[in-house]
Structure formats: structure tokens, C-alpha cells
Amino acid sequence: MRTHTLTRAAGDIRSVCRAACVADAARWMASLAAHLPECATSGSLAPADKAWAGTGARFRTPTGALVSLPADYTAGAREMYCRNVYLRTGLIMPAANGWVVDLGANRGLFSVWAAVTGAAVVAVEAQQGFAPLIRHLAAYNGVADRVHVETAMAGGVTLSGAAVGVLASDSLWAGSSHGLPARPGGISMPELMLKYDIARVGLLKVDIEGGEFALFGAGEDLHWLSRVDQMVLEVHGQHGDVASMVGRLRDAGFGVDLRDDAGDRVTVRSERLAYAYCAR
Numbered sequence: 001m002r003t004h005t006l007t008r009a010a011g012d013i014r015s016v017c018r019a020a021c022v023a024d025a026a027r028w029m030a031s032l033a034a035h036l037p038e039c040a041t042s043g044s045l046a047p048a049d050k051a052w053a054g055t056g057a058r059f060r061t062p063t064g065a066l067v068s069l070p071a072d073y074t075a076g077a078r079e080m081y082c083r084n085v086y087l088r089t090g091l092i093m094p095a096a097n098g099w100v101v102d103l104g105a106n107r108g109l110f111s112v113w114a115a116v117t118g119a120a121v122v123a124v125e126a127q128q129g130f131a132p133l134i135r136h137l138a139a140y141n142g143v144a145d146r147v148h149v150e151t152a153m154a155g156g157v158t159l160s161g162a163a164v165g166v167l168a169s170d171s172l173w174a175g176s177s178h179g180l181p182a183r184p185g186g187i188s189m190p191e192l193m194l195k196y197d198i199a200r201v202g203l204l205k206v207d208i209e210g211g212e213f214a215l216f217g218a219g220e221d222l223h224w225l226s227r228v229d230q231m232v233l234e235v236h237g238q239h240g241d242v243a244s245m246v247g248r249l250r251d252a253g254f255g256v257d258l259r260d261d262a263g264d265r266v267t268v269r270s271e272r273l274a275y276a277y278c279a280r
Helices: 003-019 022-034 036-042 046-053 077-082 109-117 128-140 189-195 223-227 242-251
Strands: 057-060 066-069 099-103 120-125 147-151 203-206 230-234 255-260 273-279
Touching (some): 003 077, 022 036, 022 057, 036 046, 046 077, 057 077, 077 109, 099 109, 109 120, 109 128, 109 147, 120 128, 128 147, 189 223, 242 255, 242 273
Parallel strands (some): 099 120, 099 203, 203 230
Antiparallel strands (some): 057 066, 255 273
């Protein structure tokens, strides 16, 4: 493993010990020891994550909230709760009476974290098969009343009519893991905010696999951004013009901090760009 990879791995190991509850961290460390050759060969700690897959785990999140994951929900847990990829530049998770909109909610790990912290959440996920999983995780953590699940496309064909993102075409949709044969309709942010009577979005999380370039497209009316305080985007640069999108976000009044997967600051042209953290 290269020096950079080793440094990152050491940081990830420390983060697991800090965030995972004691028994779960111990189980992960034992799995790391058992899979060390595999981790070294792949340059990833993912093989160690297998320790949590069949039994679940509990995490003390960076906001201090305790989130419990049942078996088969732990994919992405280390990235989210231990490495803190969504809040690591100082973004704040809204607490009581704040709204979080989670575009691309997947199984709901981020949505439930927000709800356990105290926020009201709209979890938007295009793949219909994830909806019951999100609801189950919310109920498992006692926050079902604070997580509203919306099955809809939040980017790509829903906004500008452009087929943008990995789920934007019928052929790509057919290969999705949890999508039913018919793709759901789309919903715009103004429609979403009206439906749930959201005056302000405290935090908007966007992970819609390239659909961000349609969501913040040049042809879109972005007046709704004036009612958003913070955003974090996973950026999929192969699907659009990153510089133009970042420029529109800055024109809307956001400071935009661009980082790679390891958390290092990068430029808008960098091939390592993975996240955009936006705050006023």
C-alpha cells in the first residue's frame, strides 16, 4: 500500500475505534486482522467491513447521535459515521425544528442520522425497493415520525428533461439494484418544499449519481436555493461540467469547498474531486 493510502487507512482505523460502539469496533478490528492481506492487496478497508454485514452495528455519529444498524444495512456506515464524509468541513446537522432533505437516500443511513439528531427529514430515493428499507431503519431507531419517504427521481429527466446520471435512461435503470420495472416520476425541489411545507432547508444532501448536473442545470430556475442554508454534494464529474455547476452555486450565494474522497482540498478541474461542501 502506498504512503498516502496507508495514512488514510490509519485515519480510518482510528475513526472506527472512535465512532463504532466498543463491541462493534472490536469485531471490526478482528475482521481487519483476518482480512489484512486482502486489504493490503486491494488498498481498501472494505474487506474488514464484512464483520458488520451479518450482525449490524451501532455508531456514535459525529453529532453525538447514536444510530443502530440492523444486519445488511452497514454498507457505507464507515464512510458516513466514522469518516464523516458529509459534514467534515464544518457543516452542521440541523437539530430540532430544522429540515434535512436527503436526495439519493439509498437505505436511509444519512436520513436516520439526521432524524436521530432531531431534524425533520425528507428522504428522496428513486429506486422504489429502498423505500421500505428506509422506513424500517427509521422505525428501528425510533424516528419513523420524523422521516418522510418520497419515491421520485430527483435529478436527470425530472427537471430539465435531459438524460443526466446513471439512472436517467431506461437501459441504465434496468440495471439498478432496487428499481422496479417502471421508473418513478420526478419531483423538483420547489414541489418538494411546497408538499412538506418547508420554509427553509437547513441541510441538503445530494447523492444522485450525476443527476446533480440537471438539478443545478443552466436551464433551471434556481430561486429555491435562497431557502437552503447548507449543501453537500457528491460530484460525479463524468456526467457534466463541474466548473459551470460550481459557478451557479457560487452565484446563488454559497461558498463552495471542493474535496477529494480523502478530504483533501482540490480544484474544480481535479480528477479526484468527489465532494462539494456549500454554506452561506
